[in-house]
Amino acid sequence: MLFISPVFSLAGLAGLLFVGPVHSDSAATVAAVSLGLLMLGWGIGMGWPHLLTRVLQLAPDADQDLARSSVTTIQLAATAFGSALAGTVANVVGFSDGAGTGDMQSTARWMFALFALAPLAAVVTARYARR
Secondary structure (H helix, E strand, O other), rough: OOOHHHHHHHHHHHHHHOOOOOOOOOOHHHHHHHHHHHHHHHHHHHHHHHHHHHHHHOOOHHHHHHHHHHHHHHHEEEEEEEHHHHHHHHHHHHHOOOOOOOHHHHHHHHHHHHHHHHHHHHHHHHHHHHH
16 A cells, blocks of 8 residues: 555546646536545545554554654644645745736646655655565
């Protein structure tokens, strides 16, 4: 699961990169966005519990309490980092200058592309860890 879950997340973000920012109410677009979100969530849902289990298995007995409490800290730090990155991207790319949805679509594409770097790095890292 640790090796396949980042592939699902990467595929979901790649799909969202192309269809997420599209301004359309067609059923095909809604289905494509739904599939991208499903794959992204599926990848995270598959990987996170197994990753946590592995961390707790590898922690020495003396550090079990510290390892358990660090889970929440890591989740909070990741949320803060992701929020800061999203805000930075929105400010750099330009969220909207009042000219329409063009800037928001560009910002969405940049966000999906930049956030896809994390599962891409996980795919590469998992490949080398498997050896």
